[in-house]
Each structure stands twice: as C-alpha cells, then as structure tokens.
Amino acid sequence: MTEKLSEETRGPLLAPLFDTGWAMVEGRDSIRKEFKFKSFVEAFGFMTQAAIWAEKWNHHPEWSNVYNRVVVELTTHDVDGLSALDAKLARKMDSLI
Numbered sequence: 778m779t780e781k782l783s784e785e786t787r788g789p790l791l792a793p794l795f796d797t798g799w800a801m802v803e804g805r806d807s808i809r810k811e812f813k814f815k816s817f818v819e820a821f822g823f824m825t826q827a828a829i830w831a832e833k834w835n836h837h838p839e840w841s842n843v844y845n846r847v848v849v850e851l852t853t854h855d856v857d858g859l860s861a862l863d864a865k866l867a868r869k870m871d872s873l874i
Contacts, residue, residue, distance in 0.1 A: 781806075781856040790864040797871050802850060806858030808867060812847045812874060820845050826873045827866075836862040
C-alpha cells in the first residue's frame with residue numbers, strides 16, 4: 778500500500794528532484810515541472826515513454842502538452858499528497874530526456 782511521505786522521508790526523496798527543476802506546488806502537496814523540447818514530436822515521444830512507465834507502475838501524472846512543452850504535476854490521489862511513487866516517476870521522467 779502506498780503511504781504519504783512523512784516529514785522525515787520527504788527531504789531525502791524530494792531534494793534531488795528540486796535540483797533538476799521540480800518544484801513544490803503552492804497550496805497543494807504535489808510537485809511540478811515544465812519540460813521543453815525541440816518539437817511537438819519530441820514532446821509527444823517523451824509523453825509516450827513516460828506513459829508506459831506510468832501504466833506499468835499504475836501511477837498516472839496530471840499533465841498537459843502545448844506544442845513543444847509538457848507540464849507535469851505529480852501527486853498521489855489515494856493518499857492526498859506526495860508518496861514515493863511521485864519521486865520514482867519524477868526520476869524516471871528526468872531520465873527520459
């Protein structure tokens with residue numbers, strides 16, 4: 778079962794993500810990042826790859842795509858906040874670029 782990140786675990790899991798452009802969302806227990814690509818095709822390719830991992834881990838992002846930009850927000854709805862799954866998916870997304 779997935780659990781909401783405790784105060785003790787959030788620092789070690791989230792701090793490395795902040796160094797790569799992820800940020801906390803004001804007013805919500807979630808993280809957000811905007812990815813920019815050279816073209817729509819590259820952006821869509823990124824989304825396709827990320828979608829495969831999201832489906833495999835049964836953890837789906839909130840995201841949008843406009844031309845060469847993909848905006849991603851991650852939170853775990855089942856726990857009403859951030860979980861280790863969010864950090865895991867964020868790291869995977871970073872590795873895809």
